[in-house]
Amino acid sequence: MEIVFTQKHTNQYGIDIPEKFNVIGKYCFQKCYDFVDFDIPTHITRLEDNCFYECTSLISISIPTSISKLPFGCFYECSSLTSINIPTSISKIGYRCFRFCSSLKSINVPSSVSELPAYCFLCCRALKSINIPSSVREIGWNCFCGCYSLTSITIPSSISILGSDCFSECSSLTSINIPSSISELGNYCFKECKSLKSINIPTSVKTLGYGCFKDCKSLTRINIPTSVSNIGNECFSGCTSLTTINIPTTVSKIGYGCFNECSSLTSINIPSSVKTLGDGCFCGCKSLTSINIPTNISEFRKNCFNMCVSLTSINIPSILTSIGAQCFIDCKSLTRLDISTSVQIIGEECFRRCTSLKSINVPSSISVLGKSCFSGCYSLTSITIPSSISVLGPHCLDACKSLSNIELPTSIKGIGDCCFVACYKLKSINIPSSISKIGIACFKKCFSLTKINIPTSISELGNECFNECKSLKSINIPTSVKILGDGCFKDCHSLKSINIPISVSKIGNECFSGCSSLNYINIPRKVRRLEKNCFNGCLSLSDIDIPTTISEIGYGCFYGCPTELKKNKTLKKMYYRKYYDDDDCIIV
Numbered sequence: 379m380e381i382v383f384t385q386k387h388t389n390q391y392g393i394d395i396p397e398k399f400n401v402i403g404k405y406c407f408q409k410c411y412d413f414v415d416f417d418i419p420t421h422i423t424r425l426e427d428n429c430f431y432e433c434t435s436l437i438s439i440s441i442p443t444s445i446s447k448l449p450f451g452c453f454y455e456c457s458s459l460t461s462i463n464i465p466t467s468i469s470k471i472g473y474r475c476f477r478f479c480s481s482l483k484s485i486n487v488p489s490s491v492s493e494l495p496a497y498c499f500l501c502c503r504a505l506k507s508i509n510i511p512s513s514v515r516e517i518g519w520n521c522f523c524g525c526y527s528l529t530s531i532t533i534p535s536s537i538s539i540l541g542s543d544c545f546s547e548c549s550s551l552t553s554i555n556i557p558s559s560i561s562e563l564g565n566y567c568f569k570e571c572k573s574l575k576s577i578n579i580p581t582s583v584k585t586l587g588y589g590c591f592k593d594c595k596s597l598t599r600i601n602i603p604t605s606v607s608n609i610g611n612e613c614f615s616g617c618t619s620l621t622t623i624n625i626p627t628t629v630s631k632i633g634y635g636c637f638n639e640c641s642s643l644t645s646i647n648i649p650s651s652v653k654t655l656g657d658g659c660f661c662g663c664k665s666l667t668s669i670n671i672p673t674n675i676s677e678f679r680k681n682c683f684n685m686c687v688s689l690t691s692i693n694i695p696s697i698l699t700s701i702g703a704q705c706f707i708d709c710k711s712l713t714r715l716d717i718s719t720s721v722q723i724i725g726e727e728c729f730r731r732c733t734s735l736k737s738i739n740v741p742s743s744i745s746v747l748g749k750s751c752f753s754g755c756y757s758l759t760s761i762t763i764p765s766s767i768s769v770l771g772p773h774c775l776d777a778c779k780s781l782s783n784i785e786l787p788t789s790i791k792g793i794g795d796c797c798f799v800a801c802y803k804l805k806s807i808n809i810p811s812s813i814s815k816i817g818i819a820c821f822k823k824c825f826s827l828t829k830i831n832i833p834t835s836i837s838e839l840g841n842e843c844f845n846e847c848k849s850l851k852s853i854n855i856p857t858s859v860k861i862l863g864d865g866c867f868k869d870c871h872s873l874k875s876i877n878i879p880i881s882v883s884k885i886g887n888e889c890f891s892g893c894s895s896l897n898y899i900n901i902p903r904k905v906r907r908l909e910k911n912c913f914n915g916c917l918s919l920s921d922i923d924i925p926t927t928i929s930e931i932g933y934g935c936f937y938g939c940p941t942e943l944k945k946n947k948t949l950k951k952m953y954y955r956k957y958y959d960d961d962d963c964i965i966v
Contacts, residue, residue, distance in 0.1 A: 380424065397421045402429045411435045414458075418442055425449050427472070430456055437481075443467040448475050457481060460504075466490050473497055473518075480504060483527075489513045494521050496541070503527060512536045519543050519564065526550060529573075535559045540567050542587065549573060558582045563590050565610065572596060575619075581605045586613050588633070595619060604628050611635055611656060618642060627651045632659055634679070641665060648672055657681055657702070664688060667711075671695055678705050680725060687711060694718050701728055703748070710734055713757075719743050726771065730754055742766045747774050749794065756780060765789045770797050772817070779803065782826075788812050795840070799823055811835045816843050818863070825849060834858045839866050841886065848872060857881045862889050864909075871895060874918075878902055887932070891915055903927045908935050915939075 634656030680702035703725030772794035910932035
């Protein structure tokens with residue numbers, strides 16, 4: 379018959395357990411701060427879960443041979459416990475048994491124990507060594523996770539699987555012996571073992587789990603045996619000291635982020651057996667200068683070579699059909715790339731900030747160049763857009779500072795916002811008649827643009843469309859255009875005159891603001907209002923006729939203009955007093 383000593387009994391007996399009790403109940407001594415040393419009486423035959431939970435003052439404890447099991451959370455967060463002797467009578471240690479015993483320096487595991495369960499020694503930060511007997515057949519997930527002081531460990535040959543996060547964050551672990559009995563290294567098994575320099579993986583291992591060696595920052599080399607067929611996602615991610623690695627011919631897939639941030643990796647040979655490269659596979663491999671891609675790779679997934687800043691060249695397999703989003707972003711040393719005609723998709727931001735890329739051929743198999751596809755390719759001097767292209771996405775060629783000319787085929791039906799913004803050397807461009815709208819800030823800061831042809835298919839010039847085109851002297855706007863967007867020609871300092879067609883019904887805010895050379899402009903009769911700051915800073919605009927259709931002039935419309943305004947009878951509102959006190963505007 380079991381008689382349980384519970385927490386309420388401690389009010390009567392304290393920590394002295396009478397002989398009539400043979401079980402210590404759940405949470406019995408929870409947060410009992412009064413005792414430092416404790417000998418469990420020999421008449422106790424069983425301990426219930428969490429019985430010494432958070433006894434933070436407990437330094438040592440004696441366990442009698444009458445007890446056969448250490449239950450779930452038995453010594454959970456006994457943060458002052460420095461050592462413990464587990465008798466051979468113990469056959470089972472429960473989950474979280476010594477979790478957060480942060481002062482525990484050593485512990486013996488008797489040969490009677492067959493399993494070290496999940497979270498058993500989690501965050502035992504002072505634990506320097508532990509002897510695992512050959513009787514143990516399984517080490518559970520997170521078992522030694524966060525054991526910062528653990529320097530070495532010998533795994534017995536009785537173990538076949540190392541569970542997920544088993545030795546994760548053992549930051550002082552320098553070496554570990556993996557026996558030939560191991561067939562699988564679990565997910566994040568050695569994650570953040572920052573002192574681990576090398577490891578020998580036996581030929582018995584078939585699987586390297588997700589993030590298995592992630593952030594092992596001191597790991598310089600590793601030999602992957604031919605028995606391995608699967609390298610998990612993020613397996614070597616963040617191994618910043620890894621300089622070289624062999625991938626055996628048994629591997630068919632390299633998981634996503636597998637070598638992410640392996641910043642010291644200079645070269646890698648991918649065998650022909652590999653058919654899949656995962657997302658972000660080599661992202662951040664800053665020392666990687668070249669890579670040989672096997673001919674059977676059909677897809678570069680997103681972020682695959684992102685931030686490979688030293689990569690100078692790469693071969694494109696003839697069967698490649700897709701280059702994913704951000705695939706080569708920040709490949710700053712890549713000078714040339716020949717894309718095979720098999721490629722049908724180039725993802726968004728694919729070549730963004732490839733600052734050394736001078737030329738690129740876009741094959742006729744491509745129909746869309748997505749958002750920011752070549753954005754920030756500072757050295758790109760020319761690019762051929764094939765007639766298969768129907769859309770140039772937003773920011774597609776923005777900040778291509780060396781691009782001097784480009785031919786747009788008649789197949790293009792859409793040019794995205796900010797498509798050519800900051801193409802400083804672009805001198806002229808011919809917009810095909812297939813385009814109906816020039817998007818927001820499309821040619822903003824094209825400082826060298828002197829000539830542009832606007833076809834009769836265009837109905838709207840978007841906001842800031844030609845903003846800061848400082849070399850643009852004149853422009854012909856066809857009668858198809860109905861709207862001039864906000865800031866459309868703002869700060870076009872060389873623009874002297876412009877003929878606005880009678881079709882235009884709206885001139886946006888700040889449309890000609892800062893056009894300091896503008897000396898003539900006509901306002902069509904369809905325009906009903908001159909928006910705020912429309913001609914602000916037009917220092918050369920000396921004379922302007924306001925048609926009778928104008929009923930309102932917005933704030934600061936002619937601020938800074940030495941202009942004589944001929945006020946018409948239909949003008950209802952003119953906001954001039956607050957803004958015209960210091961300028962030369964005359965109202966007649």
